[in-house]
Amino acid sequence: MTTTPYWLGGKTELAVPAATRRGETDVTIIGAGVTGLSCALTLARGGMAVRVVDTRGVAAGASGRNGGFALRGGTPAYDEAVASLGREHAQGLWRLTETAFARMLELGGDAFRRVGSIRLAASDDELEAIEREYAALTADGFVVERVARLEPPLDRLYAGAIHHPGDAGFNPAVWMERLAAHAVEAGAEIVADTVNPEALPEGTVVIAVDAHTSKLLPELADAVQPARGQMLATAPLPAVRYGVPYYARDGYDYWQQLPDGTLLVGGCRDHAFAAEASADDDVTSTVQSGIERLLVNLVGRAPTITHRWSGAWGETLDRLPLCGPVPGRGGVWVAGGYSGHGNILGFACGELIGKALLGDVRRELRLFDPRRPSLSQRA
Numbered sequence: 001m002t003t004t005p006y007w008l009g010g011k012t013e014l015a016v017p018a019a020t021r022r023g024e025t026d027v028t029i030i031g032a033g034v035t036g037l038s039c040a041l042t043l044a045r046g047g048m049a050v051r052v053v054d055t056r057g058v059a060a061g062a063s064g065r066n067g068g069f070a071l072r073g074g075t076p077a078y079d080e081a082v083a084s085l086g087r088e089h090a091q092g093l094w095r096l097t098e099t100a101f102a103r104m105l106e107l108g109g110d111a112f113r114r115v116g117s118i119r120l121a122a123s124d125d126e127l128e129a130i131e132r133e134y135a136a137l138t139a140d141g142f143v144v145e146r147v148a149r150l151e152p153p154l155d156r157l158y159a160g161a162i163h164h165p166g167d168a169g170f171n172p173a174v175w176m177e178r179l180a181a182h183a184v185e186a187g188a189e190i191v192a193d194t195v196n197p198e199a200l201p202e203g204t205v206v207i208a209v210d211a212h213t214s215k216l217l218p219e220l221a222d223a224v225q226p227a228r229g230q231m232l233a234t235a236p237l238p239a240v241r242y243g244v245p246y247y248a249r250d251g252y253d254y255w256q257q258l259p260d261g262t263l264l265v266g267g268c269r270d271h272a273f274a275a276e277a278s279a280d281d282d283v284t285s286t287v288q289s290g291i292e293r294l295l296v297n298l299v300g301r302a303p304t305i306t307h308r309w310s311g312a313w314g315e316t317l318d319r320l321p322l323c324g325p326v327p328g329r330g331g332v333w334v335a336g337g338y339s340g341h342g343n344i345l346g347f348a349c350g351e352l353i354g355k356a357l358l359g360d361v362r363r364e365l366r367l368f369d370p371r372r373p374s375l376s377q378r379a
C-alpha cells in the first residue's frame with residue numbers, strides 16, 4: 001500500500017519545465033503549491049524576477065494531496081459568512097473566488113471537470129443548514145440549485161442536498177503541472193531548497209506554506225494551526241455513481257468518482273481531532289477505518305483500496321486566511337490558513353499578494369489582514 005497521493009499516478013514527482021532565469025531576484029516565494037505558484041505567475045507576468053523555493057518540489061504539500069474539489073467561497077457556508085462578515089464582505093469573498101476560478105479554468109483547461117459540487121445533509125439539522133445556505137445564496141444572486149431527488153443509496157443515507165453548478169472536480173497533479181509551467185514560461189524560477197526560519201532570504205519574501213506557516217513565522221503559532229486530512233482511493237469500480245464532488249457532515253466526509261470509476265473518499269478528521277492537529281503526512285487506522293465505513297456505505301461492499309494518503313492545511317480561528325504583510329517584519333508577506341478551503345482561495349490570495357507587490361493593492365486584502373483581532377482570540 002502506498003501513502004503517495006493517487007494523483008501522482010505512480011510518479012515520484014511532477015513534471016515541471018526547467019527555468020532559464022538566473023541572477024538577481026526581486027521576490028522570493030517560499031512554497032511551490034497553488035498559492036506560491038499563483039503569486040509567482042502574477043509577479044513574473046508583471047515583470048518581476050521571481051524565485052520559488054520548496055523543500056519537496058511542486059505540489060508536494062496540500063496542493064497535490066487534496067481531494068480535487070474546486071469549491072467557490074470560503075470555509076463557512078455562505079449564510080454563516082454573511083452572519084460573521086456582513087453581507088458586503090461575504091458577497092465580495094464569493095465573487096473573488098468565482099472570478100479567480102474563471103482564471104484557473106483558462107490556465108488549467110481540462111484539468112478541471114466543471115460538473116458542480118453537491119452539499120448533502122446528513123441530519124435534519126444539516127438539512128435546515130443547507131436550506132439557509134440556499135436561501136442566502138439565492139437572495140444575493142449566486143447560482144445554486146436544490147437537488148430534487150437523491151439516487152440510491154444516497155436517498156437512504158442523506159436527508160437532502162443542494163448543487164453548486166459552478167464548482168468542479170479536478171486533477172491536482174495535472175492542474176499544478178500546468179500552473180507551474182505557466183509560471184516558468186512567464187520567467188519564474190523554481191528551486192529545491194529548505195528555508196530556515198532563522199535566516200529568511202534577503203529582500204521581499206512571500207511565505208506561502210499554509211500548514212507550515214508557524215514553522216517559518218513562530219509569532220503566528222496561535223493564528224495558524226496545522227490540521228491533517230486523510231484520503232483513500234479504490235481500484236476503478238464498474239459503475240460511476242458519484243461523478244460530482246460530494247461533501248456532507250459540514251465537510252467532514254467528502255468523495256468523488258473519476259470517469260474511469262476510481263472512487264476517492266476522504267474526511268473523518270472529527271474521529272480524532274487531537275491526533276489530526278498535525279502537519280505530518282501520515283495515515284492512521286482510526287481515521288482510515290472511518291473513511292472505509294463511509295466507502296462501504298457508498299458502494300455497498302468493500303472494494304479494493306489502492307492508495308491511502310494524507311495532507312495538511314493551516315486553520316485559523318475565524319476560518320479566513322491570512323494574506324498580507326507580516327506585522328513587524330518589513331518586506332515579508334504571508335498567505336495561508338485557508339482552513340481546508342485553499343484550492344481556489346489559495347490561487348486568489350497568491351494573485352492578491354502578487355498584484356499588491358506590483359502596486360495594485362486590492363480592497364479584498366483588508367478581509368484577510370494578518371493583524372485582525374479575530375485571529376488571536378482563541379479561548
Ligand SMILES: Cc1cc2nc3c(=O)[nH]c(=O)nc-3n(C[C@H](O)[C@H](O)[C@H](O)COP(=O)(O)OP(=O)(O)OC[C@H]3O[C@@H](n4cnc5c(N)ncnc54)[C@H](O)[C@@H]3O)c2cc1C
Nearest residue numbers: 031033034035055061062063066069195229311341342343
Ligand atoms: C485531504 C485534503 C483535502 C482538502 N480538501 C479541500 C477542498 O475540498 N477544497 C479546498 O479548497 N481545499 C481543500 N484542501 C486544502 C487545499 O489543498 C490547501 O488549502 C491548498 O492546497 C494550500 O495550498 P498552498 O500552496 O498554500 O500550500 P501547500 O500546497 O501546502 O504548499 C506549501 C509548500 O510549502 C513547502 N514548504 C513548507 N515549509 C517550507 C520551508 N521551510 N522551505 C521551503 N518550502 C517549504 C512545502 O513543501 C509545500 O510544498 C484539502 C487539503 C487536503 C490535504
